Amino acid sequence: MNDRFVIPARLRNTSLALILIGVITLIAGAASLLTSHADTDKTRFWLVLLQDSIFFTLITTVSVFIQAAVSLAQGAWIVSFRRIPEAIGANVWVFGLIAVIVLFAVAFGFTDSHGINTIYQWTTAKGDKIIEGKSAFLNKGMFAFFTLTAIGLWSFFGIKFRTMSLNQDNAPKNDTKLYWKVFRLSGVFLLVYALTQMSTIPWLWIMSIDAHWFSTLFSWYTFASAFVSGMSLIMLWMVYLKNQGNLVLVTTEHMHDVGKFMFAFSIFWTYLWFSQYMLIWYANVPEETTYFVMRQHGPYSIIFYANFIINFVMPILILMARPSKRNYFTVTFMALVIIFGHWLDYYQMMMPGPLKANWHINWYEIGVFMGFAGLLIFVVSRTLAKSSLIAHNNILVKETSIHIA
Amino acid sequence: MAIKKFAVAAYDDEAVLFPAVSKVRKSGYKLHDIYTPFAVHGLDVAMGHKETDLHIAGFIYGLCGTSTAVGFISWIFTSDWPIVYGGKPHFALPAWVPITFELTVLFAAVGMTLTFCYLNQIMPGVKKHVFHPRQSDDLFVMAIELNEHTPEGEVLEFLKSTGAVETNVQVAEDSWWYGRWDKKEEYEALNAG
Numbered sequence: 152m153n154d155r156f157v158i159p160a161r162l163r164n165t166s167l168a169l170i171l172i173g174v175i176t177l178i179a180g181a182a183s184l185l186t187s188h189a190d191t192d193k194t195r196f197w198l199v200l201l202q203d204s205i206f207f208t209l210i211t212t213v214s215v216f217i218q219a220a221v222s223l224a225q226g227a228w229i230v231s232f233r234r235i236p237e238a239i240g241a242n243v244w245v246f247g248l249i250a251v252i253v254l255f256a257v258a259f260g261f262t263d264s265h266g267i268n269t270i271y272q273w274t275t276a277k278g279d280k281i282i283e284g285k286s287a288f289l290n291k292g293m294f295a296f297f298t299l300t301a302i303g304l305w306s307f308f309g310i311k312f313r314t315m316s317l318n319q320d321n322a323p324k325n326d327t328k329l330y331w332k333v334f335r336l337s338g339v340f341l342l343v344y345a346l347t348q349m350s351t352i353p354w355l356w357i358m359s360i361d362a363h364w365f366s367t368l369f370s371w372y373t374f375a376s377a378f379v380s381g382m383s384l385i386m387l388w389m390v391y392l393k394n395q396g397n398l399v400l401v402t403t404e405h406m407h408d409v410g411k412f413m414f415a416f417s418i419f420w421t422y423l424w425f426s427q428y429m430l431i432w433y434a435n436v437p438e439e440t441t442y443f444v445m446r447q448h449g450p451y452s453i454i455f456y457a458n459f460i461i462n463f464v465m466p467i468l469i470l471m472a473r474p475s476k477r478n479y480f481t482v483t484f485m486a487l488v489i490i491f492g493h494w495l496d497y498y499q500m501m502m503p504g505p506l507k508a509n510w511h512i513n514w515y516e517i518g519v520f521m522g523f524a525g526l527l528i529f530v531v532s533r534t535l536a537k538s539s540l541i542a543h544n545n546i547l548v549k550e551t552s553i554h555i556a
Numbered sequence: 557m558a559i560k561k562f563a564v565a566a567y568d569d570e571a572v573l574f575p576a577v578s579k580v581r582k583s584g585y586k587l588h589d590i591y592t593p594f595a596v597h598g599l600d601v602a603m604g605h606k607e608t609d610l611h612i613a614g615f616i617y618g619l620c621g622t623s624t625a626v627g628f629i630s631w632i633f634t635s636d637w638p639i640v641y642g643g644k645p646h647f648a649l650p651a652w653v654p655i656t657f658e659l660t661v662l663f664a665a666v667g668m669t670l671t672f673c674y675l676n677q678i679m680p681g682v683k684k685h686v687f688h689p690r691q692s693d694d695l696f697v698m699a700i701e702l703n704e705h706t707p708e709g710e711v712l713e714f715l716k717s718t719g720a721v722e723t724n725v726q727v728a729e730d731s732w733w734y735g736r737w738d739k740k741e742e743y744e745a746l747n748a749g
Contacts, residue, residue, distance in 0.1 A: 429650045435642070473611070555597045 154540040156397050158532045166528035173522010180515045190263040191509040197257050198270055198505055199516050204250040205356055206380075206497045207523045208302070209348065209373070210490075211246055213381025214239035215309045216344050219337035227550035228408050231400035233542050235388045237316055238534040239381075240309035245530050246523075247302035254298055254356065258291065269505045273362040281363050289362065294355050301347035308340045313534075320544045330546055349374050357497075361504040364442045368427045373500070375420040379462075380493040382412040383486035388531065390483050397540050400552050403477045407556035410476030413489060417466035420493075424459075446499060450508040454499045461492035494520065560730045561702040562588060563711040564687045565720035566695040570596060573696045576718035577602045580698070583714065585706060588699040588730065591691035610675065614668040621663025625656040677732050685728040695721075701730070 177200075184196040214236035221229045229236070258271050268275045273289050276282045282289065312333065319329045353373040358365065366372075386409045392398045393406075431439045446455045465488055475481040502510050542548065563585075567573045573590075580587055581604060590599065633639070634646045644651065673679055691697040700715070702708055702725070712723045 425650075425653060429653065432650050433642070433644075471615070473607070 154397055154399060156392060156395065156532075156535050156540050158536050159395070162528065162532055166525045166532065169521045169525020170529060171525075172518055173525060176515060176518025176522060180519070184515065190265075190269060191506060193261075193263060194269045194505045195509070195511070195515070197253070197261055198501060199519050200253050201257055201270065202497055202501050203519050203523045204246060204253045205501075206377075206494055207527060208243065208246040208250040208305075209377035210381040210384055210493075211239050211243045211527070212305045212309070212344075212348060213378050214385060215243060215305060215312060215340065216348075216378070217382070217385070218312050219308070219340040219344070222333050222337040223341065225334070225547075227547035228405055228554045228556075230542055230545050230547045230551035231402075231405050231554070232385070232389050232392075232398055233316065233545070234535065234538070234540045235385050235392070237313040238531050239384065239388070239527075241313040241534050242527075242530045243309040244302075244306035245526065247306050251298060251302055255295070258294055271359060271362075272504075273359055276362070285362070289355070289359055294359075297347070297351050297355055301343075301352050304340075304343050304347070308336070308343070311336065316542055316545070317538055319542065320539070322544060324544065325546060327546060348377070357500050360501055361442060363438060366427050366431070366439075366442075368423055372420070372423040372427055373497075375416060375423050376462075376493045376496050379413060379416040379420055380490045382409055382416065383489040384527075385409060386413060386482055386486045387490075388535075390479055390486075392535075392540065393479075400541055400548070402554075404554050404556040405551075406479075406482060407473075407476050408554075410470060410482050411556070413482070413485060414466055414470040414476065417462060417470070417489065421459075421463040424462075445503045445507075449503070450510065451499055451503050454495060458492065458496050458499060461488060462496060465492075558730055559727060561708070562687070562726050562728060562730075563700045563702055563706075563708055563715060564722075564724050564726055565698045565700070565715035565718070566688055566690070566722040567698065567719065568695055568721050569719075570696065572719040573698075574599075574602055576698070576715075576720070579718050580700065580715075585711060585714075586701040586703075588701045591687060591697040591699075593692055593694060593696075596696070608675075610668060610671060613671050614664045617667030618660045618664035620667075621660040622656055624663070625659035626652065629655065682732050682734055684732050685726075685730075687726060687728070688722070699726075 180196050180199075184192040187193065217229070218233065218236050218240060258268075258274055261268055261270060262275065263269050266275065271294075273282045273285070274291060315329055315333050315336075319326075322329055348370070350370045353370040357373060358369050386406070389398065389401060389406060389409065393401055428443065431443060445451060466485060469481060470476055470485055475485075498512070498516075545551075565576070567576060573596075577587070577590070577599070587603060590603065592599070629652045630647060633648070638646045640646075641648070641651075677684075687699050688695060688697040698715075698720075700706075700711060702711060708725045712725065715723045
């Protein structure tokens with residue numbers, strides 16, 4: 152059983168065109184925004200890069216997480232399309248590298264005309280009681296350590312899972328040695344993931360933008376946001392490869408399962424989003440409510456409500472029915488909507504603090520997003536084309552081919 | 557509710573059962589039901605059952621729960637007995653969301669359970685004919701309804717050819733009766749005769 156994916160010229164040209172748009176946008180952005188006299192323009196230049204590199208790093212890491220979680224649960228349903236999360240996970244390092252460069256540039260190199268880092272204010276704050284109180288954790292050393300460790304480990308496990316899966320193809324038939332090795336490493340990865348993506352990393356990368364404010368739920372909330380968009384990304388690749396005639400083992404049943412993840416974790420995201428909102432609204436403590444005053448009643452109120460409608464109302468109404476999770480059109484449409492919605496969610500997490508009312512979703516934001524999307528399509532399709540799309544020697548391959556959702 | 561004649565076949569393997577089901581459906585015999593010790597994935601599709609509407613009922617029950625909660629709480633807190641809690645407005649929607657959610661789940665769950673019991677005609681005290689004592693143990697039991705056009709000998713022969721380990725003919729109540737064990741003895745007498 153062999154199922155090779157040959158990159159269609161159209162896909163490669165599209166991805167290269169998107170990358171080109173991204174690069175041109177970046178150059179144009181550097182030329183116009185970085186040379187601008189207004190500090191908000193410089194902040195906008197870095198903040199948009201920061202938002203996109205964090206967003207793409209986190210949603211690609213989700214592919215490593217889903218492999219680990221399903222391997223540990225000994226689930227067979229994922230095996231029919233496991234090469235997709237493997238290929239996305241093996242490319243975490245690409246986005247991780249960009250994220251490291253941008254994060255370090257922002258945290259260590261970026262200051263406005265008054266010598267203040269407007270994005271990570273804690274790096275330049277002097278005599279601020281609240282930030283000094285957090286300095287045991289929130290300092291440059293910790294930031295560098297956690298950033299490098301997290302991205303290093305995510306990239307390592309992403310590549311490791313793919314290598315082990317490819318080695319299984321050449322292993323003797325029904326050899327379970329690698330299967331149990333993946334099983335054990337999955338446990339290790341979940342621990343790593345819990346200590347990075349589900350706790351420290353969102354604190355350092357995103358929550359520290361509003362350094363005076365804190366929320367204990369924040370990391371879970373950003374995880375849910377990344378997870379649901381990561382599953383949508385897998386769904387998009389699945390539908391695309393299925394339309395190319397690949398992935399012969401994937402049936403509507405497997406698609407239904409990924410669709411369930413998209414649906415269920417949209418609800419989970421709403422649960423966390425609302426839990427965070429309601430507790431702050433109810434307790435009404437001024438240092439906590441400032442966060443939502445800016446977002447709900449200030450200049451970001453459009454994004455605040457759009458976020459809720461796109462990420463909760465649309466998935467629950469459109470994806471709830473069984474037939475819609477088994478239909479190529481609705482799942483593709485919803486996957487695109489969810490990815491856009493959660494990109495917007497990350498936007499409203501990061502922009503209000505530094506940019507205040509001067510936010511734009513304009514040529515620069517869209518161009519940078521397109522560049523990252525093009526890069527994702529380019530690297531993932533290259534990795535997918537390198538090996539057979541069916542893990543034909545995986546010991547669960549029989550189970551996955553008769554799977555019923 | 558009527559007493560009918562059934563040809564009963566017991567299978568000991570799913571791999572035999574599925575082809576047998578499709579053969580029975582092709583042959584045109586009237587498939588009454590299949591009794592299995594556990595939920596067999598895909599058997600409903602193989603038997604030709606259409607997708608259940610239970611989840612649509614569940615959605616409607618859920619909407620009833622949502623509207624009951626929002627309607628009732630908003631009536632209490634805005635018109636019947638308005639009290640200021642913690643400086644919040646009377647119409648304090650975020651505070652009601654947890655209760656609204658709970659009632660939505662409660663209505664959907666209870667409503668779907670009752671609907672499920674109604675659709676499957678199960679209730680405490682409701683009796684049904686058991687075609688084979690091992691249908692809840694290790695056998696898959698298929699019952700085919702017989703009529704004057706389907707001679708029992710021919711049907712039993714056919715069932716044996718599909719791989720059944722046991723076949724017999726039973727005269728039994730086709731749906732249910734309520735708590736009358738004397739009535740059950742009547743059926744058993746019919747079966748014996």
